[in-house]
Amino acid sequence: MNIDQQILINWRRYLHMHPEVSGEEKDTADYIAGILRSFGYTVKERIAGYGVMAVLPGDSKKKCAAVRADIDALPILEESECPYQSLSPGKMHACGHDAHVAMALGAAKLMSENPPAGTVKFIFQPCEEKPPGGAKFMIEAGVLKNPDVDGIFGTHVVPDLLPGQIGIHDGATMSLDDTFSIAITGKGGHGAQPHKAVDNIVVASQVIIALQNIRSRRIDTFDPLVITIGSMHGGSRHNIIPDRVDMNGTIRCFSDEIDMNVRQCIEETVRGICSAYGASYELKFHDGYPPLINDPKLDMTVADAATKAGAEVVIMNRPRMTAEDFAFYGKSVPAAFFFTGAGSERCRYPLHNSRFDLEESAMPYGSLTLYHAAFALASQDK
Numbered sequence: 001m002n003i004d005q006q007i008l009i010n011w012r013r014y015l016h017m018h019p020e021v022s023g024e025e026k027d028t029a030d031y032i033a034g035i036l037r038s039f040g041y042t043v044k045e046r047i048a049g050y051g052v053m054a055v056l057p058g059d060s061k062k063k064c065a066a067v068r069a070d071i072d073a074l075p076i077l078e079e080s081e082c083p084y085q086s087l088s089p090g091k092m093h094a095c096g097h098d099a100h101v102a103m104a105l106g107a108a109k110l111m112s113e114n115p116p117a118g119t120v121k122f123i124f125q126p127c128e129e130k131p132p133g134g135a136k137f138m139i140e141a142g143v144l145k146n147p148d149v150d151g152i153f154g155t156h157v158v159p160d161l162l163p164g165q166i167g168i169h170d171g172a173t174m175s176l177d178d179t180f181s182i183a184i185t186g187k188g189g190h191g192a193q194p195h196k197a198v199d200n201i202v203v204a205s206q207v208i209i210a211l212q213n214i215r216s217r218r219i220d221t222f223d224p225l226v227i228t229i230g231s232m233h234g235g236s237r238h239n240i241i242p243d244r245v246d247m248n249g250t251i252r253c254f255s256d257e258i259d260m261n262v263r264q265c266i267e268e269t270v271r272g273i274c275s276a277y278g279a280s281y282e283l284k285f286h287d288g289y290p291p292l293i294n295d296p297k298l299d300m301t302v303a304d305a306a307t308k309a310g311a312e313v314v315i316m317n318r319p320r321m322t323a324e325d326f327a328f329y330g331k332s333v334p335a336a337f338f339f340t341g342a343g344s345e346r347c348r349y350p351l352h353n354s355r356f357d358l359e360e361s362a363m364p365y366g367s368l369t370l371y372h373a374a375f376a377l378a379s380q381d382k
Contacts (some may be wrong), residue, residue, distance in 0.1 A: 001371070003371075005360070005363065007109075008103065008360070013098075015098035016084050017087050018087060019091040022072040024050075028071050028101075029126070032052050035105055039108060041112065048140070051134065051143070052124040053122065053124070055119065056112065059117050064118055064120070064148060064149050064150050065120050065121070065152070065373075066152040066374070067121070068135075070134070071097055071101055071124050072134075074091070076091070080354070080355045095352055100157070103363050104367075106368075107368075107374065111374065128325050131325075132325075133325030139329065148333075150377065154338075155338050155366050157339075158339045159351070159358070161314060161343060163343075164310070165314050166309070166312070166340060167339035168294075169299075169315075169317075169318075172255070174323055176323060177250060178259060178285060178288045179249065180248070182204075182282070183247075183282040183283075184245045184246075184274060184280075185279060186203060186278065186279040186280070187241075187278075189240075190240070191240060191241055201245060206273050208232075224321065225253045225258065227249060228249055233246045251263075291327060294337060297334070301376050304373075305369045306365070306369045309369045309371075310365070311369060346359070347359050
């Protein structure tokens with residue numbers, strides 16, 4: 001079983017040249033739906049915004065498999081030198097979603113030509129890049145029902161694996177992504193008379209440093225955790241102590257229990273430091289994507305599928321601290337999310353970089369792995 005690499009390249013390059021960011025994926029969805037209809041699928045559109053789903057019906061006594069691809073681009077000005085650069089300034093497929101769509105379409109084409117006994121759903125999801133994410137709303141719209149999905153597969157291209165390599169990790173594979181905001185309020189004043197003010201810049205700096213001690217001193221060394229302050233805003237002039245400083249950060253870990261513990265530690269840390277300096281604070285937490293948990297049995301299905309695709313299976317010994325809203329599917333049904341190697345010396349820039357590109361020779365391996373994995377599951381008895 002093979003797939004025409006040039007077809008995948010053509011689809012991917014069209015999408016790369018016409019990126020649409022989260023919530024604006026209308027033309028992208030129309031393009032995907034048109035291709036699916038050309039394969040003979042009945043297509044449902046405008047699901048939870050611009051979501052698209054195609055179903056290949058089968059025997060109800062057999063399992064139902066699903067394949068998911070994310071379709072949105074990022075608000076980034078592309079600076080790569082590829083001949084298929086984005087034609088939309090300030091918008092770019094810098095996370096490989098164009099390739100994800102192409103690989104899923106390739107799997108859908110193969111499935112229409114050689115279907116399993118059971119049912120297969122192809123889910124093309126908007127808004128992966130914009131919390132709370134499109135997956136949650138696609139699930140609420142019923143994409144995992146009628147018939148009920150018994151397992152779902154997805155993939156992400158990565159530059160740290162080579163074309164022809166498929167990366168698999170059992171269990172907790174990608175981090176949860178919660179955010180928090182801290183507003184510290186004190187007493188403004190003259191920069192030359194800090195004793196007459198409550199210097200929020202100093203308080204905020206102490207908070208940032210102390211938050212890192214949560215990881216090193218309050219959480220088990222064997223539990224991965226990242227706490228990062230990504231933005232800090234306060235002050236307007238070199239000699240004015242501001243009344244307020246605002247900070248925003250992210251928590252990355254792999255269990256809800258650790259997340260709750262970290263939230264408590266952050267609260268205690270901020271409260272203690274602000275009290276010591278005579279400042280007040282407002283702290284808010286915002287739920288993001290849950291941890292992505294792979295089902296071990298479906299991971300074995302992916303490994304077998306990758307071998308059939310002619311790929312090298314790479315068992316990854318570390319999870320990733322990045323997050324993915326595919327995790328919501330895994331909270332509802334068994335799920336397996338694998339990584340398609342697409343890096344090289346030329347394609348060495350990380351995801352979300354303005355110069356990101358991928359080796360297109362990687363796409364047949366990812367597409368065939370999706371096909372064989374979904375085919376295998378949809379061939380099993382309920």
